[in-house]
Amino acid sequence: MNSPPSPSPSRWFKALRRTRLGEPCLKTYPLECVDVLRRARVAFRAGRTITEVFRLAQLEAVVRMLEEHECDFVDALGRDLHKPMFETVVSELILVKNEALHAINNLKKCMQPQHVEKNLSTTLDECLILSEPLGVVFIMGTWCSPVQTCLVPLVGAIAAGNCAIISPCECTAHTAELLHRLIPFYLDNECFHGILAGTIDLPEVVELKFDHVFFTGNREEGSRIARAAASTLTPATLILGGKNPCYVDQHCDISITAQRIAWARFHNAGQSLVAPDYVLCHTDVQPRLVQALKCCLMQFYGSDPRESHSYGRMVNLEIFNHTRDMLWRSGKVAVGGQVMEAEKYIAPTILTGVTESDPIMQQDIFGPVLPVLTVNNMEEAITLINKQEKPLCVYVYSSNSKVISRLMSETSSGSFCSNDSVLQSLMVALPFGGVGSSGMGSYHGRHSFDTFSHRKSCLLRGTRFECVTYLRYPPYEDRNLSLMTWASTLSQKSQGWCQIL
Numbered sequence: 001m002n003s004p005p006s007p008s009p010s011r012w013f014k015a016l017r018r019t020r021l022g023e024p025c026l027k028t029y030p031l032e033c034v035d036v037l038r039r040a041r042v043a044f045r046a047g048r049t050i051t052e053v054f055r056l057a058q059l060e061a062v063v064r065m066l067e068e069h070e071c072d073f074v075d076a077l078g079r080d081l082h083k084p085m086f087e088t089v090v091s092e093l094i095l096v097k098n099e100a101l102h103a104i105n106n107l108k109k110c111m112q113p114q115h116v117e118k119n120l121s122t123t124l125d126e127c128l129i130l131s132e133p134l135g136v137v138f139i140m141g142t143w144c145s146p147v148q149t150c151l152v153p154l155v156g157a158i159a160a161g162n163c164a165i166i167s168p169c170e171c172t173a174h175t176a177e178l179l180h181r182l183i184p185f186y187l188d189n190e191c192f193h194g195i196l197a198g199t200i201d202l203p204e205v206v207e208l209k210f211d212h213v214f215f216t217g218n219r220e221e222g223s224r225i226a227r228a229a230a231s232t233l234t235p236a237t238l239i240l241g242g243k244n245p246c247y248v249d250q251h252c253d254i255s256i257t258a259q260r261i262a263w264a265r266f267h268n269a270g271q272s273l274v275a276p277d278y279v280l281c282h283t284d285v286q287p288r289l290v291q292a293l294k295c296c297l298m299q300f301y302g303s304d305p306r307e308s309h310s311y312g313r314m315v316n317l318e319i320f321n322h323t324r325d326m327l328w329r330s331g332k333v334a335v336g337g338q339v340m341e342a343e344k345y346i347a348p349t350i351l352t353g354v355t356e357s358d359p360i361m362q363q364d365i366f367g368p369v370l371p372v373l374t375v376n377n378m379e380e381a382i383t384l385i386n387k388q389e390k391p392l393c394v395y396v397y398s399s400n401s402k403v404i405s406r407l408m409s410e411t412s413s414g415s416f417c418s419n420d421s422v423l424q425s426l427m428v429a430l431p432f433g434g435v436g437s438s439g440m441g442s443y444h445g446r447h448s449f450d451t452f453s454h455r456k457s458c459l460l461r462g463t464r465f466e467c468v469t470y471l472r473y474p475p476y477e478d479r480n481l482s483l484m485t486w487a488s489t490l491s492q493k494s495q496g497w498c499q500i501l
Contacts, residue, residue, distance in 0.1 A: 033165075033205050036193045040136045040163040043190035049133060049161045052111060058158045058187055059107070062100045062151065065186040066093050072178055073147060080146070080172035082313035087268060092147040095426055099152050102428045102445055103159040110159065110449045113458070126460035131453040133161030134235075135211030140202060140225070142217040143171035143315050144271045144366065149216040149239075150179060154192075156448025162212075163191040167205070169217075170198050171315050203228035210234055212452060216273070217241070218364060219437060237441030237451055239273070240434050241364045242391035242414075246276035246421065247381045247407060249398030250285055257397040257419075258292030261370070262300065264421035266348045269312035270368035271319070274393050274415075274425045278354070278361065278371045280381040286374050290350060293370070294335045297348045305347050306340065314344040314367060323367030327351070330360035331371060356384070378403060385411050390436035395421050414438050 048054065066073070073093060077083040103110075113128040137157050141150035150166045157164040166183070168176035180194040197205050199221060206213050206228040215225045216239040229236040248257055265275045281289055301308040314320040323346055324339050336349035346368050354360060354371040361371065375381045385394065394413040396404055404418045414434040417424040425432045433442030443451050471480040 033195055033197070033208060036165060036195060037136060037208055037210070039190055040165060040193060043188070044133075044135055044163045048188065049158075049163060049191055052107060054188075055107060055158055055161060056104060058192070059100050059104050059155065061186040062155060062158070063097055063104075065182055066097055066151075069178075069182060072182075073175070076174040076178045077147070077172070079174040080143075081268065081271065081315055082311075083268060084310050084312065086310070087312070088147075091267070091426075092145060095148050096151040096155065098428055099155045099444065099448070103155050103449070106446065107159055110446060111161075124462065124464065126458075128458050128460075130456045130458050131160065131449070132456055134452055134454055136163045136165065137212040137214065137452060138206060138210040139164055139166045140213070140215045140217070141166065141168050142273070143169040144268065144273055146172040146175040147179070153214045153216075153237075153443055153448065153452075156443055157214075157452045158192075160449050160452035162452050165193045165195060165210075167195050167197045167202065170196065171319075206234070207231060212236070214441075214443075214451070215239070218366075222439065237443065238434065238439040239432075239441075239443075240392065240437070240439040241273045241366070242393075242434070242438040243277040243361070243364060243388055244274065244391045244393040244395065244413075245381075245385045245388070245411075246279045246395040247378070247385075247397070248279055248281040248285060248289055249378070249396065249400060249403050250282050251399045251403070252397045252419075253399070254285070254288050254292050258289060258296050260420050261395075261397075262293050262296040262348075265370045266297070266300070266311075266368050267422075269314060269346070270323075270348075270370075271312070271315060271366050272422070274422050276370070276393075276395050276421055277365050277391070278373060280373050280375050280384060283374045283376070286352065286372060290334050290352060290372060293350055297335060301348065305336075306338075306343070306345055311348070314346060317341070317344060319366055320344045320346065323365070323369060326359045326363065326365070327367075327369050330354055330358035334372075336368075356387075378406065382407065382410050390414075390434075390438055392434050392438040393417065393421075393425065412436070414442075 070089065070093060074085045074088045077088045077092065111131065113130050116127045116129060118127055139150060139153045139157065146168050150168050154164055154166055166179070168179050170176060176196055180196055183192060183194045203224045206225055209232045212235050213225065213229050214237045215222055219240045222238045222240045226236055226238060246261060261276055261279065267275065301311050305311045314323065320341065327337065327349060331351035331354035334350045334352045336347035338347040339345065349369045351360065351369060351371045354373050360369065375384065390412050392414045394407065394411050394416050396407040396418050398404055408416050412435060415424045415432055424430055428445040430444060431442035431447035432444050433439055441451055471484055
């Protein structure tokens with residue numbers, strides 16, 4: 001089935017004009033969500049999303065939308081997060097385009113049935129795994145990275161042949177409204193929809209019964225989403241925040257380490273699910289590391305980060321106040337610490353003298369604050385990490401491969417990266433997701449396709465060997481059991497377990 005015709009030029013320019021003027025969009029209420037879900041279900045049952053041609057057309061439309069409205073996305077994220085153009089393009093738009101292009105280039109391969117190894121009893125049969133779309137999926141993004149957390153999962157849902165409804169976070173209102181307006185002008189109007197639901201309304205929407213829900217956000221909201229999904233037996237993927245530890249070994253390049261940690265922590269004004277949440281380092285390393293971090297901040301943002309065009313702001317006063325309160329009640333400010341409520345500004349801040357009982361170590365940090373704690377050795381660092389809930393990411397900086405290997409094998413996390421930060425969460429080829437309290441499920445590249453697919457086991461048999469398979473039928477006889485046991489024993493020694501059934 002071909003993709004629907006493009007809207008007329010006059011309609012397209014009208015949408016563009018509305019977007020640029022910032023015309024307010026009304027909140028989507030549950031009754032409207034019911035209608036949107038109904039339309040999507042009708043479209044899916046009609047087989048609208050099944051063909052490769054349709055999926056390719058929709059993926060290409062996602063790429064066009066990002067390219068043709070790059071300036072609008074930059075403007076929207078600038079309004080919502082004071083996000084620099086460089087960060088918007090690199091960490092939001094390019095990331096989504098890479099995912100879409102990867103899906104386009106690999107779609108045919110992903111859609112092909114996967115043939116599996118046969119055994120003695122299935123030699124003349126066909127054994128395969130068929131990836132079929134789940135149906136209508138619900139995707140909820142987060143305010144930290146509102147474009148990529150909505151559109152990267154959407155790419156996977158489209159590639160897998162689903163209909164989808166996305167809900168950008170209300171905290172980033174301008175970006176949410178932009179996505180809400182552009183999606184109908186680029187994607188199929190029956191299969192793909194954007195809604196504007198408040199955070200407190202999301203569980204109610206989830207209870208409408210989707211075929212899969214995909215949520216990115218904090219643990220508290222994720223728990224509510226999971227409970228709502230469980231009430232209707234809806235499978236869920238949850239990408240949740242956590243306290244991502246970063247161990248800095250005595251044997252590492254301090255200047256490079258400081259640059260990479262500072263970039264990861266203070267990118268987007270520290271509003272990230274994957275940034276290092278706290279640093280663990282040896283007492284002897286701390287003074288050099290803090291000094292190197294201070295130099296990096298001067299190099300990145302100048303003597304007054306508030307005047308820098310490369311530094312953002314907190315998304316709203318609630319997040320600002322929460323971060324400021326944790327900052328004021330924890331450790332000692334070694335660098336930064338300045339705040340300005342009117343601008344929702346918190347300077348890039350490094351804390352020392354932090355203890356495990358401080359507020360900054362008890363809650364996730366969604367702001368530009370980096371606590372630096374000291375440990376006596378690597379074993380103590382591993383023990384401290386394992387005392388916490390399983391994080392989304394673990395980072396280690398060391399030139400010693402044995403240190404890296406121990407951190408990787410003796411801690412548990414959704415992802416792991418040595419001598420850099422964040423990049424493992426952006427790679428198309430690597431699955432990204434949480435474990436334990438940091439989430440469940442994963443996505444990116446082929447892993448997104450699998451997340452939004454049901455892998456159906458298929459055995460295609462003939463009727464030519466009834467002279468053998470009759471052994472399974474009653475009345476059961478000892479002779480038949482002996483023959484089946486003998487055949488299974490032979491199969492174990494050669495091609496795998498054999499069942500003459």
